[in-house]
Amino acid sequence: MGWLTTALILLPLGGALLVWVFPWDAFTAGSIALLVALGEVGVWIEALVRFHFDRGGLQLDQRTNWFSDLHVSYHVGMYGFSLWLVGLTVVVQAATIIYAFWAGRTGARAYFGLMLLLTAAVVGVFTAQDLLLFYVFWEAMLLPLYVLIGVWGGPGRLGATIKFVIYTMAGSLLMLAAIIVLGLSQGTFDLTATWQSSSDWLFLGFVAAFAVKAPLFPLHAWLPDAYRESPPEVSAVLSGVVSKAAIYGFIRIAITKFPEPTKDFRTVILVLAAVGLVYGSLLAFRAPDVRGVIAYSSLAQLGLITFGVFAVNDLGLNGAVLQMVNHGLITASLFLLAGGIERRATTGEFARLGGFARGRPILATVLMTIGIIGLAVPGSSAFAGEFEILAGVFTRGWGYSVVGAVAIVLAAMYMLRLISAVLHREPGPAVTPEALDLRPAELGAIVPLLACLLALSVWPAAITERSFTGDRPQRAISDQLALSPSSFPVTISVSKSSAP
Amino acid sequence: MIPRPHVDWFALAPELVLLGAMGFALMGAVLLPRENRRDFGALAAALGFAGAFVYAIVIYIHTPEVHSVIADSVRRDRFGALAQVIIAGAGLLTVGVAYAERMRDEHVAEFYALLAAAGAGMCFLVTANNLMTLFLGLEWFSISLYILCAIDRELEGSLEAGLKYLIIGSFGSAVLLFGSALVYGATGELAFNRISAAIGAQHLTGDALLVAGLAMIIVGLGFKASAAPFHMWTPDVYEGAPTPVTGFMAAATKTAALVLTLRVLREAFPQEAHLWTIAIAAIACASLAVGNLAALVQRSVKRMLAYSSIAQAGFMLIPIASNNAIGGRALLYYLIPYSAMSVGAFAVITARERELAAPVTLDNLAGMGWERPVLGVAMCTFMFGFAGLPPTGGFVGKFYAFSAAFRHGWTWLVIVGVVATAVSLYYYLAVVRAMYMRPAAELQLTPTAVAAGGAPPRDAMLQTSVLLALGATIASFIAVEPLIHVAKQAAAALPF
Numbered sequence: 001m002g003w004l005t006t007a008l009i010l011l012p013l014g015g016a017l018l019v020w021v022f023p024w025d026a027f028t029a030g031s032i033a034l035l036v037a038l039g040e041v042g043v044w045i046e047a048l049v050r051f052h053f054d055r056g057g058l059q060l061d062q063r064t065n066w067f068s069d070l071h072v073s074y075h076v077g078m079y080g081f082s083l084w085l086v087g088l089t090v091v092v093q094a095a096t097i098i099y100a101f102w103a104g105r106t107g108a109r110a111y112f113g114l115m116l117l118l119t120a121a122v123v124g125v126f127t128a129q130d131l132l133l134f135y136v137f138w139e140a141m142l143l144p145l146y147v148l149i150g151v152w153g154g155p156g157r158l159g160a161t162i163k164f165v166i167y168t169m170a171g172s173l174l175m176l177a178a179i180i181v182l183g184l185s186q187g188t189f190d191l192t193a194t195w196q197s198s199s200d201w202l203f204l205g206f207v208a209a210f211a212v213k214a215p216l217f218p219l220h221a222w223l224p225d226a227y228r229e230s231p232p233e234v235s236a237v238l239s240g241v242v243s244k245a246a247i248y249g250f251i252r253i254a255i256t257k258f259p260e261p262t263k264d265f266r267t268v269i270l271v272l273a274a275v276g277l278v279y280g281s282l283l284a285f286r287a288p289d290v291r292g293v294i295a296y297s298s299l300a301q302l303g304l305i306t307f308g309v310f311a312v313n314d315l316g317l318n319g320a321v322l323q324m325v326n327h328g329l330i331t332a333s334l335f336l337l338a339g340g341i342e343r344r345a346t347t348g349e350f351a352r353l354g355g356f357a358r359g360r361p362i363l364a365t366v367l368m369t370i371g372i373i374g375l376a377v378p379g380s381s382a383f384a385g386e387f388e389i390l391a392g393v394f395t396r397g398w399g400y401s402v403v404g405a406v407a408i409v410l411a412a413m414y415m416l417r418l419i420s421a422v423l424h425r426e427p428g429p430a431v432t433p434e435a436l437d438l439r440p441a442e443l444g445a446i447v448p449l450l451a452c453l454l455a456l457s458v459w460p461a462a463i464t465e466r467s468f469t470g471d472r473p474q475r476a477i478s479d480q481l482a483l484s485p486s487s488f489p490v491t492i493s494v495s496k497s498s499a500p
Numbered sequence: 501m502i503p504r505p506h507v508d509w510f511a512l513a514p515e516l517v518l519l520g521a522m523g524f525a526l527m528g529a530v531l532l533p534r535e536n537r538r539d540f541g542a543l544a545a546a547l548g549f550a551g552a553f554v555y556a557i558v559i560y561i562h563t564p565e566v567h568s569v570i571a572d573s574v575r576r577d578r579f580g581a582l583a584q585v586i587i588a589g590a591g592l593l594t595v596g597v598a599y600a601e602r603m604r605d606e607h608v609a610e611f612y613a614l615l616a617a618a619g620a621g622m623c624f625l626v627t628a629n630n631l632m633t634l635f636l637g638l639e640w641f642s643i644s645l646y647i648l649c650a651i652d653r654e655l656e657g658s659l660e661a662g663l664k665y666l667i668i669g670s671f672g673s674a675v676l677l678f679g680s681a682l683v684y685g686a687t688g689e690l691a692f693n694r695i696s697a698a699i700g701a702q703h704l705t706g707d708a709l710l711v712a713g714l715a716m717i718i719v720g721l722g723f724k725a726s727a728a729p730f731h732m733w734t735p736d737v738y739e740g741a742p743t744p745v746t747g748f749m750a751a752a753t754k755t756a757a758l759v760l761t762l763r764v765l766r767e768a769f770p771q772e773a774h775l776w777t778i779a780i781a782a783i784a785c786a787s788l789a790v791g792n793l794a795a796l797v798q799r800s801v802k803r804m805l806a807y808s809s810i811a812q813a814g815f816m817l818i819p820i821a822s823n824n825a826i827g828g829r830a831l832l833y834y835l836i837p838y839s840a841m842s843v844g845a846f847a848v849i850t851a852r853e854r855e856l857a858a859p860v861t862l863d864n865l866a867g868m869g870w871e872r873p874v875l876g877v878a879m880c881t882f883m884f885g886f887a888g889l890p891p892t893g894g895f896v897g898k899f900y901a902f903s904a905a906f907r908h909g910w911t912w913l914v915i916v917g918v919v920a921t922a923v924s925l926y927y928y929l930a931v932v933r934a935m936y937m938r939p940a941a942e943l944q945l946t947p948t949a950v951a952a953g954g955a956p957p958r959d960a961m962l963q964t965s966v967l968l969a970l971g972a973t974i975a976s977f978i979a980v981e982p983l984i985h986v987a988k989q990a991a992a993a994l995p996f
Contacts, residue, residue, distance in 0.1 A: 020877075067896070067980040069829075069988065070903060107870070132899070136890040143889065146929070150937040158937060162926075169925050177918045180902050181911060 002062025004047045005076045008086060008123050011040055012093075016116035019109050026108035030101040033112035037094040040119065044090045051083055053466045058129065058192055066133070071188040075129040081251065081321045081467035085126045085244055088328045091452060092240045093119045095445040096233035099336050102441035103343070105152055105231070114144040118237065125245045131179045131189040134253075135172070138209070141242060142168055145234070153229040160225035167222040171212035178205025196257055203261035206254050207269070213246035214302045216269075217276030227295035232339025235291065239298040240332030244324045247302070250309050251317070262312065269310050270396060274403045277303030281410035285417060290338040290348040293418045294331060297374070300407060301327045307400060308389035316392025318464040323385030325463055326456065330374045330382065333449040337367055340442050341422060344435035355427030360437040364423050366446055373453050375415040376408055381456035388464065505571035511559065511627070512574070514552035514584050518620035521548020522613045529609030541612035542599050548616045549591040552623060556584035560986075566993050572691045573633045575763075577993035580627035582832055582986060583759040587626070589972075590751035590839045591619040596965035597847040598744035600854070611651055615748065618644035622756040626763075630690040631680040634760065638676065638724065641756065642669050645749060649741040661740025668733040669723065676720025682713030683768075692767040705771045714769055718779055721764070725757035727783050727813045728790035735794075738806035743853060746802060747846030750809045751839035758813070762820050762831055766994045773823050780821035781913055787814030788920035795927045801849055801860045804927055805842075808886055811924060812838060815901055818913055822904035828991030830900035833984055837885055837893025837976040844969030845882040848875045851962055862934045869935035874963060878970045880932050885973050887928040888921050893976025893983075900984075 015036030019029050051059055061077025078086065097115055105111040121144065124137030142165065150161040182202050183189040197203070212219045227235045255262050280300030287293045305327065308320030340363070341356065342348045357364035376382040386408060393400040427433075438446070456462065509516070521544045528540040560581035567576040594615065621641025628634040646669065650662025684690060686709040687698035704710050722730040738746045765776050791811025798804035816834055819827035852860045852868060852875075869876030885892030888899075898921065905913040976983055 065981060067984050069826075069984060070900075110873075136895070139890050139895075143884065147932070147936060150933060158933065161933070161937075165925065165929060169922055173918045173922050176899075177902075177914055180899065180906055180914060184903055184906050 001050060001060050002077065004043065004050065005060045005078060005127050006062055007043050008040065008047065008090075009076065009120050009127065011043060012036055012116040012119040012123070016113040016120070019113040019116065024109060026104070029108045029112050030097075033097050033116055034094075034101055036116055037090070037097045037119070040090045041094050044087050047078070048083065048087065051078070051080070053080055056080070056468070061129065063129075066130075070184070071190070072132045072183075073130050073190060074133060075190060075192070076124070076127040076133070077129050077192075078127055079468070082126045082248070084321060084325055084463050084467060085248055086123055088244065088325050089119065089122045089126065089241050091448065092237060092328060092332045093122075095332060095336065095449050096236050098441060098445040099233045099236075099339065100231070102439070102445070103231075103233070103339070107151070111148070111152065114148050115237075118144040118148070122237075122241050122245060126248055129191045131183050131191060131253075133189075134191070134249075135176060135179055138172060138175070138245070138249075141245065142172070145238065145242065148234045149226060149230045152231045152234070155229075156225065157229045160222075160229035163222040164226045167212050167215075167219065168209075171209035171219075174205040175209035178202040191252065191257075196259060198258070198260040200261045200264060203254060203258040203265065206249065206258075207265070210246040210249040210254065211272075213249075214243050214306070215246075215299065216306060217272050217279055217299070217303065220276070220280075220299050223299060224292060224295050227298070227335075228289070228291050232291075232335050232342065235294075235338075236332040236335035239294070239335065240328040243298065243302055244328055247305055247309060247320065247324055250306070251320075255309065255312060262310070266310050266312070266396070270307065270393070270400060273303040273306035273310065274400060275303075276300065277307070277407045278403060278410070281407050281414060284414040285410060287414075288349055288351065290341060290350070290353075290418065290422065291335070292348075293414055294334045294338060297411065297414060298327070298331055300411070301331070304386065304389055304404060304407065307393045307404060311389070311392040311396050311400075313392050313395055315388050315395075318467060319385050319388025319390075319392055321467040322381065322456070322460055322463045323389060326373075326382045326385050326453065329449045329453050329456075330370060333366075333370050333446045333453075334374065336442070336446050336449075337363075337370070340438060345428070345430040345432075347430045349430075350421040351428070352430035353422050353428040354425035355423075355431055356435075357423035358427065359433065360435070362438045362443070366438065366443075366450065367423060368419060370446075370450060370453070371415045371419045373457065375412040379457060381453055381460050384457075384460035384464070506569075508567070508569035508576060511567070511569045511576035512624075513555040513559065514588060514623045515620045517551035517555060518548045518588075518616045518623065521545055521551070522616040522620065524548075525609045525613035525616060529613065532609075534606075537609040538599075541609035542595055545612035545616045546592060546595045549588045549595060549619060552619065553585060553588035553592060556581050556588055556623070560585065560990070564989075568629055568691075568693075572694075573630050574624075574627050575629040575993075576627065578990040579759070579763065579828075579832075579993040582990040583626040583755055583835070584623045586755050586835050586839050587619060587622045587752045590748060590755070590843050591615065593840075593843045593847070593965040593969055594744050594748040594751075596961040596968075597747060597843065597850055598742075599961040600959045601742065601744055601850060607651055611648070614644045614648050614651070615745075617641075618648065618748070619752065622752050625756045626759050628760065628763075629692055629767075631684065631692075631695075632690055634764065635673070635677055635680060637756075637760075638720075639673060641753070642673065642724070645669075645745070645753065648745045648748075649737060651745075652742050655740075655742065657736075657740030658742065659740075661737045664733050664740075665737045672720050672723025672730065674720075675716050675723070679713045679716025679718075679720060682709050682716065684713075686710040686713060692764060695768040696770055699769070699771045711772070711775065714772055714776065715779070717764060718761070718776065718783075721757055721761045722783060725754055725761065725813050725817075726810055727817060728786040728810055729783075731787065731790065731810045731813075734810055735803050735806040738809070739800060739802045739859075743802065743846050743850040746806075747843045747850075750805070750842040750846065754809065754813060754816075754842075755835050755839055758816050758820065758831060758835070761817075762828060763994065765820065766823070766828075766996070770995065777821050777823050777908070780817050781910065784814045784817035784821055784913070785916055787811060787817065788916060792920050792923045792927075796923070798927070799861045799863065801862060801865060801931065802846075804862075804931075805845060805849070808924070808927070809842065811920065812886065814920070815898060815917065818901045818917055819904040821913070822908040822910070824904060824907055825988075825991060825996040826900070826907050827904035828994055828996060829984060829987045830897065830904045832987035832990050833893075833900055833976075833980075834897030836983060837897055837973050840969040840972035840976070841882040841885045841892070841894060844878060844966050844973065845886075847962055847966050847969065848879040848882070851875055851959065851966075854959070862930060865931065865934040866938040867935070869932075875966060876935050878966045879935060881970055881973055883928040883931050887925050891977045892973045893980075894973070896977055896980050
């Protein structure tokens with residue numbers, strides 16, 4: 001069964017090579033990429049069907065030695081929550097490839113090849129069960145992103161890529177040092193082996209990489225530039241999927257392999273997350289353009305998700321996974337919509353926008369629906385996720401929940417500001433009456449994301465009860481991920497009885 | 501009457517094949533009509549390197565045990581054989597890169613003859629087992645390279661490069677020779693293993709004469725490996741020499757010098773390890789610092805890659821300084837993708853030079869990635885490989901080098917290496933940025949050949965070489981297990 005996971009990695013990789021090697025024209029290259037992306041969704045559905053949610057533990061795994069003298073192996077497999085994140089990846093990637101196909105990128109072969117390569121890398125990060133393999137995929141995410149932003153980005157793209165690369169590489173090289181020290185001193189790089197470390201330095205090496213990639217306050221300086229200068233569909237991938245890789249790293253490596261340092265640094269990380277949450281929300285409220293709002297709201301949302309993760313209890317972790325999927329879908333569709341708006345108005349600045357709703361009912365409906373879900377209106381999947389996170393972090397101190405609740409109010413403020421600045425008010429100078437409503441291709445990209453959001457709103461338990469074994473993520477983390485029962489410090493497991 | 505030692509001709513097969521190729525090429529230079537010299541010389545050199553490559557593999561397979569041959573002056577072992585494979589492979593690729601470069605019919609056959617001679621010298625050097633054969637091999641390939649650097653007399657800077665290399669290289673050789681003399685004076689022995697035995701038997705550890713000799717040998721080899729602070733000649737020579745020669749020097753000279761450094765230190769001076777590990781680590785750190793920082797500000801791509809090769813020497817000195825089995829493995833493994841990437845990267849520069857008929861800078865690389873997709877992708881991969889990013893063998897090589905340092909207990913060296921990698925990213929990615937992210941139109945550059953009417957014809961030989969180098973770079977990432985196994989057996993020939 002392990003071949004399914006490997007297929008999830010190899011299919012887009014093969015697609016990328018196929019697109020690169022042969023001299024297709026732009027349309028054929030796009031069609032191939034789209035077929036591969038849809039096939040990838042198909043493979044994921046197959047994996048979903050074959051996944052035994054009641055069994056827990058690592059499933060669909062496959063292992064081959066890569067170099068045996070240092071005990072490094074190609075080991076991939078999925079846990080429940082990785083399965084959902086892989087699902088998020090393949091769905092968002094399919095949507096972005098549809099969008100890029102429609103938008104007609106120049107250099108189509110290079111472009112679609114890189115998008116498929118990026119898909120393979122992200123799926124690899126979510127499935128790798130070997131530290132070095134994880135690092136390889138982690139770095140492999142950076143290369144296509146670097147080229148995608150640098151070649152197809154906006155006018156300030158060169159500065160944006162330099163900032164992006166320097167920040168992320170500084171983080172990931174610290175992680176590489178930590179991986180070498182950890183792997184060699186443990187004698188294995190396999191993540192499923194029973195080892196844990198109590199070294200604060202190694203923990204911080206990993207956290208540095210994850211905190212930059214997410215990003216967490218105060219390491220977010222690369223974020224606004226990268227999100228503004230990228231092509232919209234690349235921003236969608238960056239904020240929708242790549243940032244989740246960082247949170248995944250927190251769950252899969254930082255917390256499970258470093259229980260004691262997690263305990264020591266929990267307060268620091270929670271406070272930083274809280275600052276990021278409020279600060280990001282305020283910046284989003286003040287941002288002058290569409291992408292600025294989405295970018296900073298992303299910073300805020302990741303602070304909230306970090307809350308859930310570093311609450312390290314059942315509610316928090318379940319909520320974090322649900323919210324990761326929610327946020328990925330919301331932010332990806334918002335970036336695609338922002339791209340559509342920028343194409344129509346040639347700008348994303350609020351001062352020159354407005355009145356988009358008049359004569360463009362579909363765009364208005366879609367943006368409104370996603371915005372409403374994004375501001376976590378009760379009944380939406382985002383509400384379910386945020387509620388669980390806040391309930392979870394409440395056990396770490398009521399203050400965090402207060403900050404979180406304030407941030408939800410702020411979220412309503414910036415989201416409604418975005419909606420009204422784009423859709424309502426008088427038509428801005430950049431909005432011409434000729435600007436069309438959403439085209440079928442754009443709908444084809446955004447509606448599936450919206451449909452997933454609506455489905456999750458109806459049934460959030462699909463994810464919350466199927467991310468970790470049963471409804472006890474914390475035990476799942478200490479039992480199955482780290483494979484060493486009772487190794488989790490008792491002090492962390494305050495809320496054992498607070499299952500949803 | 502001097503007793504004649506038994507000669508194991510098979511152990512010398514790679515050198516002999518290359519010397520034969522040299523002879524053929526030289527004969528061609530004299531006897532053949534002008535228009536045939538280029539093809540004949542290239543064919544002779546290519547067959548010579550291919551023969552050396554195959555013979556080195558055969559020697560590797562048939563030499564599970566270490567032999568000393570020809571009165572202990574040469575070692576026949578897998579360590580040397582693997583290094584010969586790398587050198588011969590680099591030489592073979594270089595012939596493909598140089599083929600279209602040598603359009604003038606005078607000196608063209610001599611060029612290939614010298615290339616084969618330099619290859620033979622390197623192959624001889626890596627099997628050296630005493631201080632005399634060491635010096636002989638070193639001078640053998642150095643003298644060939646001095647001429648190769650200066651062979652394009654009308655090329656600006658070529659003569660200067662040759663002269664600079666000659667003077668500084670001779671100085672390095674002299675230091676090495678002086679050091680050898682001091683070591684001989686202290687121990688009374690020339691063969692590596694007997695030096696070590698003599699140090700043990702006569703309790704010479706820490707002896708002033710011996711330590712001074714050791715230091716001078718390290719300095720002399722440092723010159724050849726272009727490690728800081730003995731790197732001063734590198735940027736000028738690399739920039740001035742014909743670009744295919746630069747690629748060959750970066751790949752093969754460094755391979756020979758580093759492999760021999762490990763062999764000398766490990767076999768002749770194991771008792772002094774407490775001294776030379778620190779010295780080599782210091783040289784590694786200096787190389788990393790100088791190479792990376794100076795590369796940051798270069799505009800000429802050849803010069804930048806010259807500094808990068810200094811930094812790479814620093815990375816490859818880390819496993820030597822680690823002085824353990826995993827370090828030997830790491831060095832031999834790393835040399836495989838490193839050589840491929842070096843030859844490949846300079847080959848791409850060669851192609852661009854021919855197109856523009858001007859030195860390649862970061863500015864006039866602009867747009868190359870789109871004009872020449874194959875070369876562009878290859879160059880990107882080489883840059884990622886130098887920077888130690890997956891999916892290239894450079895990543896695994898760095899990982900092994902750092903692992904070796906960690907096993908030695910030097911976490912600080914790992915940190916230095918990681919920081920150096922972070923700095924190096926800036927200039928390696930600058931090449932990618934120049935090739936892909938800045939359209940040629942932005943700089944108002946017109947490639948001369950294009951202005952003269954259409955793109956220059958594709959150079960199939962060069963493309964093949966680049967693709968082979970690209971293949972080696974990526975394959976060494978995927979097939980780590982077999983390569984490491986080979987490197988492990990090769991390193992087992994040294995007494996770790």
